Amino acid sequence: MALNDVEICEIHEVHADKVKMVKNKLPEEDEMYDLAELFKVFGDSTRIKILFVLFETDICVCDLAACLNMTQSAISHQLKVLKVSKLVKSRREGKSVIYSLADDHVRTIIGQGREHIEE
Amino acid sequence: MALNDVEICEIHEVHADKVKMVKNKLPEEDEMYDLAELFKVFGDSTRIKILFVLFETDICVCDLAACLNMTQSAISHQLKVLKVSKLVKSRREGKSVIYSLADDHVRTIIGQGREHIEE
DNA sequence: TTATCATATGAGCAGATGTTCATATGTTAA
DNA sequence: TTAACATATGAACATCTGCTCATATGATAA
Numbered sequence: 001m002a003l004n005d006v007e008i009c010e011i012h013e014v015h016a017d018k019v020k021m022v023k024n025k026l027p028e029e030d031e032m033y034d035l036a037e038l039f040k041v042f043g044d045s046t047r048i049k050i051l052f053v054l055f056e057t058d059i060c061v062c063d064l065a066a067c068l069n070m071t072q073s074a075i076s077h078q079l080k081v082l083k084v085s086k087l088v089k090s091r092r093e094g095k096s097v098i099y100s101l102a103d104d105h106v107r108t109i110i111g112q113g114r115e116h117i118e119e
Numbered sequence: 120m121a122l123n124d125v126e127i128c129e130i131h132e133v134h135a136d137k138v139k140m141v142k143n144k145l146p147e148e149d150e151m152y153d154l155a156e157l158f159k160v161f162g163d164s165t166r167i168k169i170l171f172v173l174f175e176t177d178i179c180v181c182d183l184a185a186c187l188n189m190t191q192s193a194i195s196h197q198l199k200v201l202k203v204s205k206l207v208k209s210r211r212e213g214k215s216v217i218y219s220l221a222d223d224h225v226r227t228i229i230g231q232g233r234e235h236i237e238e
Numbered sequence: 239t240t241a242t243c244a245t246a247t248g249a250g251c252a253g254a255t256g257t258t259c260a261t262a263t264g265t266t267a268a
Numbered sequence: 269t270t271a272a273c274a275t276a277t278g279a280a281c282a283t284c285t286g287c288t289c290a291t292a293t294g295a296t297a298a
């Protein structure tokens with residue numbers, strides 16, 4: 001029998017009614033999973049730095065790498081992650097590819113994060 | 120000589136002036152790093168689920184584990200991460216330890232995340 | 239005290255993640 | 269077309285992360 005813990009707990013003390021009530025109010029598994037995936041994207045300092053640069057200006061990969069003192073390859077890999085998550089979009093201009101913020105949730109989310117830290 | 124990429128780029132095309140301007144506007148390295156660390160905490164589905172439970176009610180470790188069908192140990196480890204990041208606080212009540220949300224930035228941050236996803 | 243319940247924690251392991259390196263793709267100019 | 273620049277990408281590797289298992293700590297009741 002799997003998940004013995006749950007069984008054992010119920011015998012003793014777990015408030016089965018409370019647990020059931022809370023379970024019903026939780027969002028879909030998928031939604032919570034996707035949310036975690038989104039925050040995972042914010043959870044890397046290279047990507048955060050990229051976003052801060054994009055707060056200031058649209059910019060090409062090469063300049064971005066220079067801003068952060070990192071290799072073009074490393075930046076490019078991370079830009080892809082940001083793009084798949086729709087936090088960033090890109091357009092081609094001649095030989096360069098210019099990246100920019102996809103929408104304003106990014107600013108809000110990061111803003112709230114900063115507020116939390118300032119305490 | 121290290122970081123050849125930057126050097127090479129400058130010879131050719133990088134907009135040194137633009138790069139310098141952006142660099143000046145960026146927050147402190149530490150702040151960006153801390154921000155990434157904060158979001159890293161949100162970037163795991165177990166922790167996200169814990170937070171959603173805490174949106175509904177204060178709850179003990181045992182009930183929390185039952186809600187998520189996970190072991191007490193796994194939950195306890197993650198609660199520690201959440202506590203160190205000040206997203207969650209705890210109080211003892213008899214044999215149990217009751218966890219609750221530390222403040223309301225958590226709701227706001229997660230709310231913005233959800234908005235971003237709904238698109 | 240001792241027994242039991244509730245939670246916390248350390249070690250170990252498997253899987254995920256970010257960077258580097260080499261190279262491929264795509265664009266422009268000659 | 270070819271050469272040079274700009275970006276993207278795959279593989280490899282080292283590090284990080286989250287879970288499990290065993291066990292320690294803490295609290296209560298008998």
